[in-house]
Amino acid sequence: MKWYNLFSSFYDSSLEKLYFESRQRAVELLDLKPNQTILDVACGTGANFKHIKATNIEVSIWATDFSEGMLQKAQSTIDKNNWENIGLFQADARELTTSFVKEKTNKDLSFDRIICTLGLSVIPEWERVLDQMLGLLNENGRIVIMDAFADKRRFNTWLVEMVARGDMNRKIWQTLEPKVDNFHQEYLPVNEIKIGGKLFAATGTKK
Numbered sequence: 331m332k333w334y335n336l337f338s339s340f341y342d343s344s345l346e347k348l349y350f351e352s353r354q355r356a357v358e359l360l361d362l363k364p365n366q367t368i369l370d371v372a373c374g375t376g377a378n379f380k381h382i383k384a385t386n387i388e389v390s391i392w393a394t395d396f397s398e399g400m401l402q403k404a405q406s407t408i409d410k411n412n413w414e415n416i417g418l419f420q421a422d423a424r425e426l427t428t429s430f431v432k433e434k435t436n437k438d439l440s441f442d443r444i445i446c447t448l449g450l451s452v453i454p455e456w457e458r459v460l461d462q463m464l465g466l467l468n469e470n471g472r473i474v475i476m477d478a479f480a481d482k483r484r485f486n487t488w489l490v491e492m493v494a495r496g497d498m499n500r501k502i503w504q505t506l507e508p509k510v511d512n513f514h515q516e517y518l519p520v521n522e523i524k525i526g527g528k529l530f531a532a533t534g535t536k537k
C-alpha cells in the first residue's frame with residue numbers, strides 16, 4: 331500500500347480527465363434510487379463521488395480502501411465540497427464481510443449498490459473480493475465493476491500495469507457473469523492507447 335499512499339498525491343491530477351466519461355457511465359449503470367446505500371470498494375481518492383453527487387439522487391455512500399493516503403485524499407475532497415452522507419473506512423477488500431464492515435463502521439450496514447472501479451485489476455485474490463462484494467449486497471442489489479483489460483498487449487499495457495501495480499489480463503466480467511442475474515457488459519469511452527487496453531463495465535443483480 332506504500333505505493334498508493336505516494337500515488338495519492340498525483341492520482342487525481344494525472345487520471346481525472348482520462349476516466350471522466352467512463353465514470354459517469356459506470357455511475358449511470360448503478361441505476362440509483364433515492365435513499366439507497368452504496369458501497370464504493372477500493373474507492374481510492376473518491377473519484378466516483380462527484381459523479382454520484384451529480385445525479386442529485388439522495389443516497390448514502392460508504393467507501394473503503396486499504397491505503398491511508400488514498401483515503402486522506404478522499405476525505406479532503408469530501409471536506410472541500412461539503413458533501414454529506416459519505417463515510418470512509420480503511421479495509422483490505424479481501425476481508426469485507428458483514429461482520430467486518432460492522433466492526434469498522436459500528437453500524438449494521440447493508441448495501442443496495444456496490445461499485446468497484448479500477449480496483450479488481452489491482453487487488454490480489456480479486457475473485458475473493460468479488461465474492462465478498464456479492465455477499466454484502468441486499469436482495470435485488472446491483473453491482474457495477476469498471477476495469478481495464480488488455481485484449482492485446484502494448485507498451486502502455488506494461489507501463490500502466492507498472493504504475494498501477496495492476497494486471498490487465500483479468501477477464502473479470504467472465505467471472506462475474508455466472509454469479510449474478512441480469513448480467514450486462516459494455517466497453518466504455520477511454521483513450522485505449524493511453525491506458526494500454528480497453529475499459530469495460532460489467533453489472534448484474536444479486537442472485
Ligand SMILES: C[S@@+](CC[C@H](N)C(=O)[O-])C[C@H]1O[C@@H](n2cnc3c(N)ncnc32)[C@H](O)[C@@H]1O
Pocket residue numbers: 331334371372373374375376377378394395396397400421422423424446447448449452453454494
Ligand atoms: C487504480 S486505484 C483505483 C481507485 C479508485 N477506485 C478509482 O476508480 O480511481 C486502485 C485502488 O485499489 C486500492 N487497493 C489495492 N489493494 C487493495 C486491497 N487489498 N483492499 C482494498 N483496496 C486496495 C489501492 O489503494 C487503490 O486506491
